[in-house]
Amino acid sequence: MQTGKFQSRYKQAQVLPLLKKDGLDRSSPENYRPISNLSTVSKILERLVLTRLRTHLLESTNVSKYQSAYRKGHSTETALLEILDGVYTAADDKQVTVLISLDLSAAFDTVDHEVLLQRLQSEFGVTDTPLSWLRFYLESRTQFVKLGQHQSPAVGLDVGVPQGSVIGPLLFAVFCSPVADVFVSHGVQFYQYADDTQLCLTIPSDNTSDSLYSLRVVLTSDNIVPKNGLQLNPDKSKALIIGTANQLRTANSVITSVCVADVELPEAYEIKVLDCLLDRRLTFDKHVMAVTRSCNFHAQTIRHIRHPLSTDLAQTLACSLILTRLDYCNSVLYGAPVSSIQKLQRVQNNAARIVLQALKRSHAKPLMRQLHWLPVQHRIDYEVSVLT
Numbered sequence: 533m534q535t536g537k538f539q540s541r542y543k544q545a546q547v548l549p550l551l552k553k554d555g556l557d558r559s560s561p562e563n564y565r566p567i568s569n570l571s572t573v574s575k576i577l578e579r580l581v582l583t584r585l586r587t588h589l590l591e592s593t594n595v596s597k598y599q600s601a602y603r604k605g606h607s608t609e610t611a612l613l614e615i616l617d618g619v620y621t622a623a624d625d626k627q628v629t630v631l632i633s634l635d636l637s638a639a640f641d642t643v644d645h646e647v648l649l650q651r652l653q654s655e656f657g658v659t660d661t662p663l664s665w666l667r668f669y670l671e672s673r674t675q676f677v678k679l680g681q682h683q684s685p686a687v688g689l690d691v692g693v694p695q696g697s698v699i700g701p702l703l704f705a706v707f708c709s710p711v712a713d714v715f716v717s718h719g720v721q722f723y724q725y726a727d728d729t730q731l732c733l734t735i736p737s738d739n740t741s742d743s744l745y746s747l748r749v750v751l752t753s754d755n756i757v758p759k760n761g762l763q764l765n766p767d768k769s770k771a772l773i774i775g776t777a778n779q780l781r782t783a784n785s786v787i788t789s790v791c792v793a794d795v796e797l798p799e800a801y802e803i804k805v806l807d808c809l810l811d812r813r814l815t816f817d818k819h820v821m822a823v824t825r826s827c828n829f830h831a832q833t834i835r836h837i838r839h840p841l842s843t844d845l846a847q848t849l850a851c852s853l854i855l856t857r858l859d860y861c862n863s864v865l866y867g868a869p870v871s872s873i874q875k876l877q878r879v880q881n882n883a884a885r886i887v888l889q890a891l892k893r894s895h896a897k898p899l900m901r902q903l904h905w906l907p908v909q910h911r912i913d914y915e916v917s918v919l920t
Contacts, residue, residue: 533581533661534661536661536665536668537664537668538577538665538668540672541571542571542574543673543674544571544674544686545569545673545674545675545676545695546568546569546677547566547567547568547676547677547678548566548569548677548679549561549565549677550567551563551564551565552564566677568675568694569696570696570697574697575698578698581665581699582702584662585658585662585702586602586702588656588658589658589702590602590604594656594709595705596708596710596711596724597712598712598716599705599712600725601701601725601726602701602702602726608725608806609860609861609863609864609919610919611724611725611806612806612808612864613864615730615732615805616814616864618734619631619732619814622775623776623779625734626736627734627735627736627775627779628734628773628775628780628783629732629733629734629775630733630734630735630772630790631730631732631771631772631773631803632731632732632733632771633729633769633803633804634729634731634769635764635766635769636727636763636764637764638692639727639763640693640701640704641692641695642691642692642763643691643692643704644691645667645670645690647707648670648707649663649666649670651706651707651709651710652666652706655709655710656706666703669699670693672688673688673689674686674687674688674689675689693707701726704727705726708724719733720732720733721734728805728806730805766797767795769795769797770797770800771797771799772799772801772802772803772811772812773799774810774812774813774814775812776813777813780812780813784799807860808864815869815872816864816868816872817872819864820865820872820875823857823876823879824876827854827857830853830854830857831854831879831886834849834850834854834883834886834887835886838886838887838889843887846886847887847903850883850884850886854879854880854883855883858879858880858911862915863912863915863916866912866916873909876908877908880896880900880905880908881899884896884899884900887903888902888903
């Protein structure tokens with residue numbers, strides 16, 4: 533750190549390609565997710581640098597206030613609540629919300645080093661030895677692919693922040709900071725968690741043409757995203773129109789599609805945002821179904837191995853595999869229909885019976901009390917209270 537250099541021996545990454553999900557064509561490279569493994573010593577050094585760099589960067593007024601990742605007091609949950617607050621407010625004002633989930637192709641791999649270093653220096657005041665260290669860290673990196681006993685030749689990386697690195701995500705957030713201002717200047721609300729990007733445009737349900745035109749302008753292929761080296765994937769981007777039943781009926785007669793990077797996006801019925809399924813009416817039915825399905829799968833897994841486990845170990849498994857899923861961003865379910873909460877409660881009741889090896893028809897309340905588990909509705913209320 534004193535010399536402002538980063539040794540080349542730590543700059544090589546081993547890439548392991550993993551199939552994104554079972555059933556995909558193994559002969560197609562696009563069906564694989566590249567997992568980049570870096571030197572452990574490199575990560576230790578990066579963590580030491582991160583403790584010094586993060587405080588300085590996040591205290592700057594130039595850091596994007598719309599970026600929720602890597603910031604104290606911000607999370608995927610607060611990002612979702614920010615989006616939903618805007619949607620609910622718009623609905624109260626008799627407006628619909630066009631929510632667009634942008635897919636940035638290999639976002640971390642498209643960062644221009646010179647642009648990043650220039651922004652660190654001019655906008656965040658990173659100069660002299662720290663800037664020199666970051667330049668050495670980014671430049672002359674290589675990677676190779678290893679699969680089984682086979683290994684490819686090493687190739688150079690001229691762009692991008694190292695995948696799997698400790699400081700890479702923070703550098704990406706710095707790189708994207710100016711992008712938010714351009715979206716907001718066009719009247720489009722911008723939300724980001726790392727490279728997960730959402731745009732929200734609130735418009736009167738009976739007059740959408742002018743508002744959608746401003747969205748078309750800011751997202752054209754020769755605008756802000758390409759100028760920053762980011763590659764927009766319009767084929768995987770989705771648009772969702774959210775509002776009340778009456779507002780949606782009016783809007784559907786006017787809005788047929790939304791244009792992103794010169795590609796017309798058809799209207800979707802639900803969008804997954806930060807692993808939460810949002811539907812057009814914000815009923816969260818699909819989200820609850822997905823959470824229930826995932827929890828039931830893990831409950832059955834625990835049931836199969838429950839007999840040789842101690843009660844404490846079974847409870848630990850249930851908390852880590854089931855309750856964490858029930859708790860993830862559960863504040864978005866505040867005010868959800870009772871029927872949806874009951875579905876999640878049945879999942880928790882089932883988990884309690886499995887942990888305590890009770891009969892399937894056993895009353896759940898004593899079991900929950902024994903395990904010191906709050907019921908689902910109380911867990912939601914507690915989360916909202918903590919956030920408040």
